[in-house]
Amino acid sequence: MKLTRTLFLLSALSAFAGESVRTVEMLADKDNRFKLPNGDTTLTLKAGETVRFKINSLFGGEKARDGSVHSFVVRKLRDKGWSVRLKEGVQEFTLTAPPPGTYLIECTVECGHGHDTMNFKMVVVK
Numbered sequence: 001m002k003l004t005r006t007l008f009l010l011s012a013l014s015a016f017a018g019e020s021v022r023t024v025e026m027l028a029d030k031d032n033r034f035k036l037p038n039g040d041t042t043l044t045l046k047a048g049e050t051v052r053f054k055i056n057s058l059f060g061g062e063k064a065r066d067g068s069v070h071s072f073v074v075r076k077l078r079d080k081g082w083s084v085r086l087k088e089g090v091q092e093f094t095l096t097a098p099p100p101g102t103y104l105i106e107c108t109v110e111c112g113h114g115h116d117t118m119n120f121k122m123v124v125v126k
Ligand SMILES: [Cu+2]
Pocket: 032, 069, 070, 071, 107, 108, 109, 110, 111, 112, 115, 116, 118
């Protein structure tokens, strides 16, 4: 049992090492907008790819009771982990890109002026 588990972990690790995990850096800015470093207004992912998100969150005027200043939510993917509350500073998390389609990343925390339009288009390609 223990050996099986060790072997499983080893194969998982080597699979991880062989696969290049893309890091997507994003800013949840103090003007209550999501931004990509290169200024793109759409995040494009490949279906099924593993994506390491590295999000820097800045206080935009209001925060939730739990201290979150923003959140990173794709409503129709909530049950797949696409629902992360963001505290001030850099937060990293890993998600799997969903099937091809167009999605909307939304902030669900009342973060201040501009919150109602705090979203970002995500396109997933084959
Ligand atoms: Cu918000």
